Amino acid sequence: MFSIGDLSRRTGVKVPTIRYYEQMGLVAAPERSEGNQRRYSRQELERLAFIRHARDLGFAVEDIRALIELSFHPEQPCGHADKIAQEQLISVREKIAQLKRLETELERIASCCDGKTVGDCYVIRALSDHALCADEHG
Amino acid sequence: MFSIGDLSRRTGVKVPTIRYYEQMGLVAAPERSEGNQRRYSRQELERLAFIRHARDLGFAVEDIRALIELSFHPEQPCGHADKIAQEQLISVREKIAQLKRLETELERIASCCDGKTVGDCYVIRALSDHALCADEHG
DNA sequence: TCTTGAAGCTCTAGTGACTAGAGCAATTAC
DNA sequence: GTAATTGCTCTAGTCACTAGAGCTTCAAGA
Known part of the structure; x- marks a missing residue:
């Protein structure tokens, strides 16, 4: 499990930006530790890397939202x-x-x-x- | 004297943007008509055209403010x-x-x-x- | 002169994608 | 055990506008 700081270091997305993405619904709210801190799985790390990459390429957040939606439906x-x-x-x-x-x-x-x-x-x-x-x- | 709409048509700067520039201090607050409407002189038209041109060239508002300041001191x-x-x-x-x-x-x-x-x-x-x-x- | 419709007024709030800061609580390393 | 670091929530600020509400003034035609 990764803390939000781990995730930040591994993806290059700043900590407040990760929280912002969560608020915007781009990343799902993760599990919490006993002390209410965010704990992320590898899947969530990959999702954030996807978002980071797409943002680097200039995609708008709304575009990314659509692309993520699509990736949930690989048969489409x-x-x-x-x-x-x-x-x-x-x-x-x-x-x-x-x-x-x-x-x-x-x-x-x-x-x-x-x-x-x-x-x-x-x-x-x-x-x-x-x-x-x-x-x-x- | 020009109304704010005249100024907008002549410079291509939208009416609310002109008022916004006034609020930001980029253009001076102009005279008012008896009914409290803005009335601009040719000088103010030119100033706004300057701003428009600089914005088109991608200058930040703060840069423009500096350039305007400079233009007041032609001896510098x-x-x-x-x-x-x-x-x-x-x-x-x-x-x-x-x-x-x-x-x-x-x-x-x-x-x-x-x-x-x-x-x-x-x-x-x-x-x-x-x-x-x-x-x-x- | 009257009327009507366009244009103007102020004020507040929203946009996108974050970023900064306050004031705390939890975790981790020594 | 303690101190430093990291984390939490919440609010507000950034930039350069843009949108809307609710009202007033102006200009042109009848």
């Missing part, structure tokens, strides 16, 4: 799980595209500043005047 | 403004790098699933078993 078609993963991939790609536009703009803004004072600082001017932008963003 | 050296922009650029690049790692992993996970049921779904298996990951992420 897995199209739903695929869909969740595909949507996450699309969302990640959109974020990358957006951030790349910002990167381009910021490079222009941050590299052009050769003024000495705020009065002729390109950073400030560029932010004041959208027309200085090379292309549309945001 | 602009090193601080540059620093804020440079840090934002670094942060954006880090986010891009992280998201690209996720993209790679998600591509692997979401494309490999040729199972018919959840029981042999690669999505679920990959999330359960970090060892299936090609490289470290998160």
Whole structure:
């Protein structure tokens, strides 16, 4: 049996976050010791590792909830799980595209500043005047 | 003079967000009409456009507050403004790098699933078993 | 001038995914 | 046995808004 601290060290999920997941119903409330401390089984360790991994991949808690539900029904078609993963991939790609536009703009803004004072600082001017932008963003 | 709705249409910042910025002290509390409605000048329109632009570029509200402060002191050296922009650029690049790692992993996970049921779904298996990951992420 | 509907007002609470802190109780190592 | 560490619950805070209730003001047409 693992204490909440053991679980935290083994999964990399912080202790208060584990308790938060329990509150949100992502992990089941575990057994308790005589002194009311949480005691986890290996199964619960694996569940938390699953959640950690999915969170690292950017899945929302609601997505993870759905994936866990699905894993309880191994006989069902897995199209739903695929869909969740595909949507996450699309969302990640959109974020990358957006951030790349910002990167381009910021490079222009941050590299052009050769003024000495705020009065002729390109950073400030560029932010004041959208027309200085090379292309549309945001 | 502009109503809050005019300002919203011209800058693309939503009405409740403008009031929120006022509460946070990012924009000054404007004059009021006899009936207590906000009335903005062109200067305030420009300020809000500045904020909008900076938010689009991913600057935090606190960064924007600092940039606005700086813009009030055009005689000061602009090193601080540059620093804020440079840090934002670094942060954006880090986010891009992280998201690209996720993209790679998600591509692997979401494309490999040729199972018919959840029981042999690669999505679920990959999330359960970090060892299936090609490289470290998160 | 009157009316009506849109736009505005304040205030509170909710979002997501935690994080921090207070004030205790239990466990563990020496 | 005792001291340090870990654990417990509960509340509130984070960020940048967003939603809703319940009310008032404004602007345009009849």
